[in-house]
Amino acid sequence: MQPLPELQHKLGQALRSGVVMDLPLRDRGLSGVRRLQVYRNNHASALREALRAVYPVTERLVGDAFFAIAADAYAMGNPSHSGNIQDYGGAFAAFLGAYAPAAELPYLSDVAALEWRRLQTAIAVPHTPMDLEALAEVPEDMLPNLHFHHQPAARALESAYPILSIWEFCQDPEPKGRLDPDSGGERVLISRKALDVEMRRISVGEYAFLKVLCRGEDFAAACRTALDSEPGFAIQARFAALVQDEILTDFYL
Amino acid sequence: MDTTVSHPEPIPARAGIGLRAPHVRQVLDTRPAVSWFEVHSENYFAPGGRAVAELDAIRRDYALSLHGVGLSLGSSDPLDTDHVDKLKRTIARFSPVLVSEHLCWTSAGTTHFHDLLPLPYTEEALRHVSVRIGEAQERLGRRLLIENVSSYLEFEHSTIPEWEFLREVAARSGCGILLDVNNIYVSAENHGSDARRYIESISAEAVGEIHLAGHVRKDVEGTPLLIDSHSRPVTQAVWDLYAHAVEVLGPKPTLIEWDSELPGFEVLLAEAAKATGYLESRHAAAA
Numbered sequence: 001m002q003p004l005p006e007l008q009h010k011l012g013q014a015l016r017s018g019v020v021m022d023l024p025l026r027d028r029g030l031s032g033v034r035r036l037q038v039y040r041n042n043h044a045s046a047l048r049e050a051l052r053a054v055y056p057v058t059e060r061l062v063g064d065a066f067f068a069i070a071a072d073a074y075a076m077g078n079p080s081h082s083g084n085i086q087d088y089g090g091a092f093a094a095f096l097g098a099y100a101p102a103a104e105l106p107y108l109s110d111v112a113a114l115e116w117r118r119l120q121t122a123i124a125v126p127h128t129p130m131d132l133e134a135l136a137e138v139p140e141d142m143l144p145n146l147h148f149h150h151q152p153a154a155r156a157l158e159s160a161y162p163i164l165s166i167w168e169f170c171q172d173p174e175p176k177g178r179l180d181p182d183s184g185g186e187r188v189l190i191s192r193k194a195l196d197v198e199m200r201r202i203s204v205g206e207y208a209f210l211k212v213l214c215r216g217e218d219f220a221a222a223c224r225t226a227l228d229s230e231p232g233f234a235i236q237a238r239f240a241a242l243v244q245d246e247i248l249t250d251f252y253l
Numbered sequence: 254m255d256t257t258v259s260h261p262e263p264i265p266a267r268a269g270i271g272l273r274a275p276h277v278r279q280v281l282d283t284r285p286a287v288s289w290f291e292v293h294s295e296n297y298f299a300p301g302g303r304a305v306a307e308l309d310a311i312r313r314d315y316a317l318s319l320h321g322v323g324l325s326l327g328s329s330d331p332l333d334t335d336h337v338d339k340l341k342r343t344i345a346r347f348s349p350v351l352v353s354e355h356l357c358w359t360s361a362g363t364t365h366f367h368d369l370l371p372l373p374y375t376e377e378a379l380r381h382v383s384v385r386i387g388e389a390q391e392r393l394g395r396r397l398l399i400e401n402v403s404s405y406l407e408f409e410h411s412t413i414p415e416w417e418f419l420r421e422v423a424a425r426s427g428c429g430i431l432l433d434v435n436n437i438y439v440s441a442e443n444h445g446s447d448a449r450r451y452i453e454s455i456s457a458e459a460v461g462e463i464h465l466a467g468h469v470r471k472d473v474e475g476t477p478l479l480i481d482s483h484s485r486p487v488t489q490a491v492w493d494l495y496a497h498a499v500e501v502l503g504p505k506p507t508l509i510e511w512d513s514e515l516p517g518f519e520v521l522l523a524e525a526a527k528a529t530g531y532l533e534s535r536h537a538a539a540a
Contacts, residue, residue, distance in 0.1 A: 003377070007408070008361040012366065024373075024408050024410050025408065025409065028445070029476040030473055030478065035478075038405040039368055039370060039406070046366075047367065050367070079363075081363050082323070083295065083323025083324060085295065085365075085367050086296070122302050123299035123300070124300065124301055
């Protein structure tokens with residue numbers, strides 16, 4: 001009798017590869033191998049549908065047939081490692097970046113990365129907004145030395161393609177006009193406000209400003225880097241907006 | 254082990270509905286008269302966001318059951334304590350009246366299949382899964398209901414009838430039974446076993462919940478195979494078997510499950526009303 005660990009290991013391999021070796025499957029009307037095929041289809045379909053749920057814009061860009069093939073190719077090299085299917089699919093963007101059949105759509109990988117990030121932001125732990133009174137009490141000459149915490153769900157993405165414009169374009173069931181994917185890159189800030197996910201384009205300067213602050217460096221260092229990359233960067237206005245939008249949620253010396 | 258913790262109020266022996274994301278808004282807006290709802294536990298593992306906030310709101314007005322699909326209780330690997338702990342946090346957040354999982358395995362090694370795979374019904378598997386259910390219950394600090402799954406294949410070395418295996422798992426681990434009448438029917442048709450005898454072999458006290466769902470009949474190479482699709486109304490044959498279950502086991506909280514090709518919510522309400530009819534006719538018969 002095949003011990004349970006060996007049976008499960010072999011059956012699992014058969015589900016993923018389609019090759020059935022030495023399994024004690026009962027034939028009854030249908031062969032055991034044909035019966036196993038039902039499970040193999042269920043497994044493949046569960047992974048495909050999970051990606052479809054996370055990457056609807058990516059699917060629109062390539063069409064459902066192409067998406068299904070790409071999803072199956074991804075599944076071959078990326079088994080699920082969690083009992084919660086919501087954890088599946090985080091490396092799909094990287095996969096698409098190296099997936100030869102998608103080479104004609106060089107923006108696809110970055111759009112997929114935006115979709116994954118959007119979902120992670122949507123389900124992240126809630127944050128507490130900045131204590132504005134405490135911030136107002138900080139003497140002005142100490143501001144350059146302040147460090148900031150950001151809301152855990154917030155992320156800034158940078159792409160050589162207009163990923164947010166593409167994402168917005170695809171929200172319309174019948175998009176009008178045409179979008180040129182080579183019309184220039186975008187930097188996108190993804191964050192949560194209560195239960196809503198907000199996505200907005202940010203400038204080169206704001207992107208640099210946030211990157212430095214989120215690395216844990218102080219306000220002065222963030223200002224220097226932001227002004228280096230964008231000489232006209234409006235520090236005061238942008239900083240106030242980042243606090244107001246609950247991107248920056250706490251400060252420390 | 255304390256298995257008496259946090260049962261806010263028992264779920265009545267009435268029909269509930271499996272709540273899926275597309276219907277949540279409608280339920281919050283219209284507050285339909287439904288006795289209780291059941292959701293998939295893993296869909297609410299996230300620490301924040303709209304789905305968990307909406308379930309908080311639903312929980313304030315309705316009794317809730319958490320039904321897991323990913324714990325892989327029958328797997329021969331060590332129990333995934335991270336998964337158990339996430340379930341425990343989810344239980345703490347939503348105070349469900351019932352918590353259930355499946356009598357199956359869904360992973361091997363580090364790979365998860367996201368499908369409910371059958372166990373061989375052997376003494377080895379029985380020992381193993383009973384211990385594992387006990388471990389999970391201990392870590393969760395509460396009793397689980399364990400559901401029989403639909404199956405499309407059997408193992409040559411299975412020696413124990415499934416009903417006996419299920420009954421024995423409950424006796425050894427102290428878990429309750431979630432009896433899925435549609436799954437009993439599907440497996441009995443697929444393997445040529447006796448569905449009524451299955452139900453008659455289960456002890457009424459162990460059963461905490463019943464599931465009902467629709468299946469489809471496929472023709473595979475000239476052989477009919479029933480697939481537990483959760484995509485159709487409950488078939489008459491399954492209603493008949495359910496009537497028998499209510500007769501034998503007494504009225505139990507009964508859930509209508511529908512997962513793919515999801516219809517309008519009113520269709521689920523009608524299915525639940527039909528189940529209520531069967532439950533009440535048993536009451537009438539007993540009176």
